[in-house]
Amino acid sequence: MEKKIVPYERKTHYYETDRMAIIHHSNYIRWFEEARTDFLEQVGFSYEKMEKIGVSLPVLGASCEYIHFLQFNDQISIRLKIKNFSGLRMTIYYEVINKANGNISAVGETKHCFVNHEMKPIRLKRDYPEIYQLFENYTEK
């Protein structure tokens, strides 16, 4: 049975603000990475495990829509969902929530493929059925 995923939380940093006194839009792409690292560890595919078996998840694309801006010291919570997982590729979907009011601050996606150390594509289902199952369990149907 799949484990319940805890959203990734942290405060925004002063150095992430810009001259409009809001969080600069580029930081959301970095937060997606922080949340993804945390999420992958929770589903059982930690960075250490990825390193050990020689699989990595390069970013093929990233996008973000900005809905309500954030300010310095806001507590945020990021929820993730896996979409379109094929064992070759997957899309991760993100929602950035402002904890103070529950507003969705931004939504976004990153697209990934699975590659080995030589950057060659991997078929998880065939090569790593156990990891395939991990992701399959957490993929939105």
Next chain:
Amino acid sequence: MEKKIVPYERKTHYYETDRMAIIHHSNYIRWFEEARTDFLEQVGFSYEKMEKIGVSLPVLGASCEYIHFLQFNDQISIRLKIKNFSGLRMTIYYEVINKANGNISAVGETKHCFVNHEMKPIRLKRDYPEIYQLFENYTEK
């Protein structure tokens, strides 16, 4: 007649690399902003002019597709196009070129609206016809 736009050029920085020895994907979103600032200055809508008349261009969305990775000290050239300009909103399209081989390293888009100092939407055609024309001249038909 519209002026020819010079692509934005610079080298990648060491601090923009990551542990894969490639440029971290989040930096492209920042480069889009650098190139946009330069582009707007070339079309006659410099940051100083925007400040003076109290118009700004918040980012509503940003996306990037990564095609060929870049490394430290690569010389890049960024070409921009305005798309879907309505006087209320516009999309800017970006191509990041690796100058050494001419490869398209990445393509992306940012979506913007025009607002005044109170963050209220502006209708350029009605309120600033001269600026409307500037953007209209550079919009891809």
Next chain:
Amino acid sequence: MEKKIVPYERKTHYYETDRMAIIHHSNYIRWFEEARTDFLEQVGFSYEKMEKIGVSLPVLGASCEYIHFLQFNDQISIRLKIKNFSGLRMTIYYEVINKANGNISAVGETKHCFVNHEMKPIRLKRDYPEIYQLFENYTEK
């Protein structure tokens, strides 16, 4: 009686690494700011309080000595001490610890003055004796 300060902790992020597969040295200066924000909140001088009374702490200088490098996903702990507090100026001293082995990864300092909204220097002892006492309590003798 003064409250015991809890060190600031977090993991290093992937986007903070560089092509040597270590954390880029510039990030430590940013971590000092994160730890300082957390520390000031703990001593009773939160960012919200600073905003309310109109006092801020610009950075006059920053320095860092790098002792043992850090890698992606390392858990770090940052301890702070106030030094040379005069009510006009102060120095904050930082130690970045690698939690896995207890090694001191880096030490550093930031120098600050106290200013009001017009960026004019403030004498805390005279103008804000209560805040003067807060800092005095936590200053290394």
Next chain:
Amino acid sequence: MEKKIVPYERKTHYYETDRMAIIHHSNYIRWFEEARTDFLEQVGFSYEKMEKIGVSLPVLGASCEYIHFLQFNDQISIRLKIKNFSGLRMTIYYEVINKANGNISAVGETKHCFVNHEMKPIRLKRDYPEIYQLFENYTEK
């Protein structure tokens, strides 16, 4: 005879500003690296050459004193000097100038040693006398 070094120049970026509408102090440490890369290339010790012979220059320490703040789109010029060059270690000194008014915005230093690919210290005078001479020529007496 030694070549005259051209200062490193560029504009500040929007994403380098913070909520005080000034350039965030951490960016100066990154600019020092940009200016250093450019400087080393000018003295004849480019990144490509370093890679080829397997010598690198890790940062042992970095510091910056902030004198006059900078804002978005300011044109800056960074001048470098080598100090305390011993063939084992060296200090690089930086001055960040605001081109619009000639003000010194900040001064700083970075400390380095010379190491090989295994991160073992190198004695330039003995192992690479030609490179030793390059640095010696540009060291402030």
